[in-house]
Amino acid sequence: MGARGAKVVTVTSGKGGVGKTTTTANLGIALAQLGKKVVVIDADVGLRNLDIVMGLENRIVYDLVDIIEGRCNLRQAMIKHKQFPDLFLIPAAQTRDKTAVSPADMIQITDKLRPEFDFIIVDSPAGIERGFRNAVAPADEVLIVTNPEVSAVRDADRIIGLLEAYQKGPGKLILNRVKADMIRKGEMLSADDVTDILAIKIVGIVPEDEQVIPASNSGIPVTLNENSRAGLAFRNIARRLCGEDVPFMPLNEGGGFFQKIARLFTGGQSE
Amino acid sequence: MGDRRMLEQTFAIKGIKEGLLIALSPTEEWQQITAALAARIDQQSSFFAGARITVDVGERPVPKYELSSLKALLERRGLTLWAVLSDSDTTIDAAQALDLKTSTANTIPGREGADGSEFNPEEDGTPGVMIRRTLRSGRTVHSAGHVVVYGDVNPGAEIIAAGDIIIWGKLRGNVHAGADGDESAVVCALDMTPNQLRIAGYITTSPPDKRRKPRPEVASIRNNQMIVETWQN
Numbered sequence: 001m002g003a004r005g006a007k008v009v010t011v012t013s014g015k016g017g018v019g020k021t022t023t024t025a026n027l028g029i030a031l032a033q034l035g036k037k038v039v040v041i042d043a044d045v046g047l048r049n050l051d052i053v054m055g056l057e058n059r060i061v062y063d064l065v066d067i068i069e070g071r072c073n074l075r076q077a078m079i080k081h082k083q084f085p086d087l088f089l090i091p092a093a094q095t096r097d098k099t100a101v102s103p104a105d106m107i108q109i110t111d112k113l114r115p116e117f118d119f120i121i122v123d124s125p126a127g128i129e130r131g132f133r134n135a136v137a138p139a140d141e142v143l144i145v146t147n148p149e150v151s152a153v154r155d156a157d158r159i160i161g162l163l164e165a166y167q168k169g170p171g172k173l174i175l176n177r178v179k180a181d182m183i184r185k186g187e188m189l190s191a192d193d194v195t196d197i198l199a200i201k202i203v204g205i206v207p208e209d210e211q212v213i214p215a216s217n218s219g220i221p222v223t224l225n226e227n228s229r230a231g232l233a234f235r236n237i238a239r240r241l242c243g244e245d246v247p248f249m250p251l252n253e254g255g256g257f258f259q260k261i262a263r264l265f266t267g268g269q270s271e
Numbered sequence: 272m273g274d275r276r277m278l279e280q281t282f283a284i285k286g287i288k289e290g291l292l293i294a295l296s297p298t299e300e301w302q303q304i305t306a307a308l309a310a311r312i313d314q315q316s317s318f319f320a321g322a323r324i325t326v327d328v329g330e331r332p333v334p335k336y337e338l339s340s341l342k343a344l345l346e347r348r349g350l351t352l353w354a355v356l357s358d359s360d361t362t363i364d365a366a367q368a369l370d371l372k373t374s375t376a377n378t379i380p381g382r383e384g385a386d387g388s389e390f391n392p393e394e395d396g397t398p399g400v401m402i403r404r405t406l407r408s409g410r411t412v413h414s415a416g417h418v419v420v421y422g423d424v425n426p427g428a429e430i431i432a433a434g435d436i437i438i439w440g441k442l443r444g445n446v447h448a449g450a451d452g453d454e455s456a457v458v459c460a461l462d463m464t465p466n467q468l469r470i471a472g473y474i475t476t477s478p479p480d481k482r483r484k485p486r487p488e489v490a491s492i493r494n495n496q497m498i499v500e501t502w503q504n
Contacts, residue, residue: 154408157425161407165314197425197443199405 005114006039009121009241010139011174014155016126018147019176019206022216023234024123025053026223030238032084033223036118039078041109042092043135044125045101051091055082055219065093065100067109074112083224098130103137110138119241128162136163141241142171143203148178148189157198174204174237180251204237206230207251281307286415286433288451290323290353290398297329305341312348318400318412325354325372332361335368342369397434406430406444426466435459441485445469454492463488463499473497 011024021044028040042050045065051057062077067090081087090109093100110120124135136142142163146156156173163169175191182188191205209230215222222231229249236246281304283294295304312319324345333341333355342352354372357363366373398416408427412418417434428444430436433451435458442460447469449456454471462485464477470490475497487502 154427158408158427161410164404164407199423 006037006110006117006120007241008110008114008138008140009119009143010124010135010141011121011143011145012124012132012135012159013126013145013152014128014159015146015152018145018152019174020126020145021049021053021123022212022221023143023145023174023176023206024050024121025216025221026231026234027238027241028054028087028089028121029081029084029221029223030235031119031121031241032081032087033235034238034242035086036242037086037116038084038119038121039088039090039113039117040121040123041090041106042123043101043106043131044123045092045131046094046097047125048092048094050123051079051089052219053216053221054089056089056091057219060091063091063093064109065096068101068105074109098125098134101131101134103133106134107138128158132159132162133166136166136168139168142168143174144171144198144200145174145176146194146198147176148183148191148194150189153189153194153197160198160200170200172201172203173198174206175202176204176206177208178205178251179208183251203240204233205248205251206233206237282311284311284413286413286431286450287325288415288433289325290415291319291413292325292327294327295329295331297331301331301333301337305344309344309348312345312350316348317402318414319348319350320400321349321398322415323351323353325356326352327356328359328362330358332359333357333365334361335365338362338365338371339369342371399434400432405440408444424460424465432456448490449492456491458490459487459502461485461487463490468497468499470497475499 011020013020024040028038031038040050041064042048051060056079059079062072064077066072067074067077077090078088079091081089113120122135122138125131144156144159146152160170163171175194179188183190191202195202207229209222209228211225211228212222212230215225222228223234225231232249236249239246281296281299285292293308338355345352352371355362355366356374363373399419400412400414400416401419402412403421405422406412406420406424406428408425410428412430414432416432418430418432419437421439423440424430424438424442424444424446426443430446431450432448433453434448435456436446436448438460441462442465444465445467446458446465448458449471452471456470458468458470466476468475468490470492473492488499489502490497490499
């Protein structure tokens with residue numbers, strides 16, 4: 001870690017429902033498993049979710065807006081994870097909206113947290129408005145989550161353009177909910193198809209996994225499930241965020257697809 | 272395609288034959304408009320670089336000191352304030368005092384020089400914009416001249432040019448060449464699969480054949496028809 005302490009990583013997407021919150025929760029857990037000190041911040045003020053996915057909903061007393069408006073100090077709003085004492089959540093306010101937070105507020109809060117942590121992960125709301133700008137303002141690195149479908153990729157492209165305009169770009173890509181069999185049948189965009197348009201680096205390819213939804217519902221992110229392929233993908237992304245060179249796992253046992261992915265990373269270029 | 276609601280509504284920019292026309296909101300604070308305009312120019316300096324600007328202030332009376340500070344603001348950024356359009360006499364007087372034109376229509380000849388003029392070995396060239404990056408979804412480029420993109424034009428991005436459009440990359444967004452009605456305008460791309468392609472009043476879309484080999488192509492109007500053909504010198 002540099003002199004500034006923690007690295008602030010913002011998870012965003014443009015389109016809703018592609019897996020930002022799931023990704024944030026799982027990366028938070030996976031980084032904590034690697035022994036990192038982590039804070040995850042839910043920047044989706046008014047549509048609070050991250051606490052549910054992390055199983056911490058019933059522990060919320062103060063939230064992000066309480067910190068900003070001075071009703072509590074930073075520590076009071078930080079909820080310690082049940083299993084990992086070095087993992088904390090700062091929940092979003094549910095009764096307010098995005099205008100209760102400004103980009104400067106986010107920078108101020110993350111700057112206060114930086115000296116004590118290794119990673120601060122910010123869960124961005126969908127969209128390109130105020131909430132997105134709040135989430136991106138403090139970022140040292142931006143992860144763009146997308147699904148292998150045209151509309152999600154289109155939104156990701158718009159987001160990358162905005163990140164470039166804010167000088168936060170181009171960011172790195174997480175391709176979520178990938179189905180190898182559909183790609184083989186030509187029914188789903190491949191990683192090649194997606195990077196052909198977006199032209200940015202991929203840090204993770206997460207396979208579709210039926211264990212993700214029950215895991216989120218029960219507040220035990222899928223990363224904690226040793227047998228989940230999506231969980232493994234998230235753990236690999238966390239290791240890559242720590243600077244490790246982790247090869248991409250084959251999407252299915254067949255292996256043929258893996259070569260294709262491998263080719264993508266040797267020959268793939270970013271702008 | 273672009274979400275125009277995102278833009279500040281304090282001014283609107285469009286390409287005209289003489290350069291760029293910037294229409295300023297007649298209601299918004301003058302300070303606010305000029306600040307927003309300055310920010311926009313700084314943000315997209317490559318788009319504005321060297322442009323000749325006509326400002327339309329509508330009915331707003333703009334005193335000379337405000338107009339000259341706007342002129343200075345533009346000049347500091349390498350732009351030339353060329354003309355001011357207004358219905359207000361105060362503004363017109365101020366513009367004339369600053370030696371600015373107060374109308375554009377047919378006040379200067381177009382691109383073509385007068386017939387029978389002496390042959391000049393030096394070509395003046397025509398104005399254009401060079402964009403050295405990929406235009407991503409939501410980006411719009413307007414130009415009163417030609418547009419050259421060294422990069423891709425992604426789906427959801429849009430280029431509107433009075434002249435030609437040359438893409439040294441993949442064209443997948445929307446382009447409109449000859450937007451002022453010039454049917455001699457052309458569109459070229461290394462890989463031509465635009466979402467929508469227009470030249471003057473003609474419009475076409477790409478056929479949905481997916482796995483074809485990319486090749487450089489040129490689109491133009493011939494015999495009242497849009498023709499897209501493989502580029503060969």
